[in-house]
Amino acid sequence: MNVPMLDLVAQYSTIKDDVLAAMMKVVETQQFIMGPAVPELETAVARLSHAKHGIGCASGTDALLLPLKALNLQLGDEVITTPFTFFATAGTIHNAGATPVFVDIQPDTFNIDPAAVKRAITPRTRAIMPVHLYGQMADMLELMSIAKAKGLKIIEDAAQAIGARRKMDGEWRVAGELGWVTGYSFFPSKNLGAWGDGGMMVTSDDAAADRLRKLRLHGGAKQYHHDEVGTNSRLDTLQAAVLLAKLPRLAQWSAKRREHAAYYTKALTAVAQVKPPVVDPANEHIFHQYTLRAERRDALQAHLNKVGIGHAVYYPIPLHRQPCFEHLGYKDGSLPQAEQASREAISLPIYPELTRTQLDRVIDAIRGFYR
Numbered sequence: 310m311n312v313p314m315l316d317l318v319a320q321y322s323t324i325k326d327d328v329l330a331a332m333m334k335v336v337e338t339q340q341f342i343m344g345p346a347v348p349e350l351e352t353a354v355a356r357l358s359h360a361k362h363g364i365g366c367a368s369g370t371d372a373l374l375l376p377l378k379a380l381n382l383q384l385g386d387e388v389i390t391t392p393f394t395f396f397a398t399a400g401t402i403h404n405a406g407a408t409p410v411f412v413d414i415q416p417d418t419f420n421i422d423p424a425a426v427k428r429a430i431t432p433r434t435r436a437i438m439p440v441h442l443y444g445q446m447a448d449m450l451e452l453m454s455i456a457k458a459k460g461l462k463i464i465e466d467a468a469q470a471i472g473a474r475r476k477m478d479g480e481w482r483v484a485g486e487l488g489w490v491t492g493y494s495f496f497p498s499k500n501l502g503a504w505g506d507g508g509m510m511v512t513s514d515d516a517a518a519d520r521l522r523k524l525r526l527h528g529g530a531k532q533y534h535h536d537e538v539g540t541n542s543r544l545d546t547l548q549a550a551v552l553l554a555k556l557p558r559l560a561q562w563s564a565k566r567r568e569h570a571a572y573y574t575k576a577l578t579a580v581a582q583v584k585p586p587v588v589d590p591a592n593e594h595i596f597h598q599y600t601l602r603a604e605r606r607d608a609l610q611a612h613l614n615k616v617g618i619g620h621a622v623y624y625p626i627p628l629h630r631q632p633c634f635e636h637l638g639y640k641d642g643s644l645p646q647a648e649q650a651s652r653e654a655i656s657l658p659i660y661p662e663l664t665r666t667q668l669d670r671v672i673d674a675i676r677g678f679y680r
């Protein structure tokens with residue numbers, strides 16, 4: 310029996326009726342652009358994020374790009390972020406006209422190291438962009454105190470962390486509640502995935518929300534009146550309808566992922582050559598990915614390929630070593646934790662619909678390789 314890395318068809322069969330009915334409602338009214346499902350989803354996602362405003366947009370990438378644009382960044386301005394993330398985190402900083410400044414990660418959680426952020430601040434620093442990698446929140450308490458002391462904005466990249474929580478000063482705080490603006494992605498493989506591209510920004514800053522609403526619609530609050538130059542980055546109404554139909558199941562899907570993660574970790578703790586993911590005790594992880602550190606990672610991958618077990622490496626080349634950022638002057642060894650993580654990390658299938666038998670197959674394959 311093969312176990313795929315992700316099986317969206319398995320999920321489809323459980324949600325088909327609800328989602329198709331929601332889509333047909335849009336089709337029958339022919340309100341494809343900014344139909345009622347869009348503001349409805351915006352309200353629901355803002356509520357989930359303990360934020361005042363949700364602003365739908367075309368992708369997770371745009372959900373990061375537009376708040377960066379709203380900072381009016383000038384050439385030479387710097388935004389501090391992690392090199393151990395999906396490319397969009399840093400690509401958007403570049404595309405907004407600023408310079409990404411990469412700092413190292415904490416080896417246990419793979420998230421940005423607040424002490425390294427602090428050391429990297431210069432007079433040109435404008436913002437910090439933490440990523441809640443794999444579905445567990447970064448150390449927001451520490452990051453917020455640094456940002457506050459220096460007058461910097463935090464843009465949370467929560468593309469992998471919708472619904473993740475962290476206990477701070479004894480209270481549960483959620484991804485999206487703490488930064489100035491937070492970006493979500495609804496890419497199909499994310500915990501809440503659309504049937505196409507989609508994204509959303511959430512914020513509790515009224516002025517920022519107004520600005521972001523304009524930026525996603527060619528810079529105008531009123532049609533044919535343009536205060537500034539924006540772009541077309543609306544959330545498609547059909548996608549909003551899909552997401553609204555799926556949203557009530559998000560919490561149970563994330564709970565299922567946590568259950569699978571606990572099962573893997575229990576079994577894999579006995580395998581000396583791998584290190585299961587560390588959950589910061591303050592965090593409730595949503596396991597967008599279940600990521601091990603593995604000895605002889607590349608050979609393990611070859612073995613898993615041979616025995617039909619899905620897996621993936623997020624991310625094989627840290628962003629400070631990408632050719633497009635060579636001009637920034639980072640070298641091999643500049644950010645050793647991120648570099649080591651890119652050599653050791655391997656993610657296993659963790660989607661909610663996995664069966665016990667499938668989980669056991671994955672575990673057996675890993676045991677078999679190291680035996």
Ligand SMILES: *Cc1c(COP(=O)(O)O)cnc(C)c1O
Pocket residue numbers: 368369370371394395397398440466468469494495496506507508
């Ligand atoms: C998926 C992802 C994005 C980008 O989202 P898209 O919807 O694919 O544009 C940004 N950051 C991270 C960390 C992601 O995982």
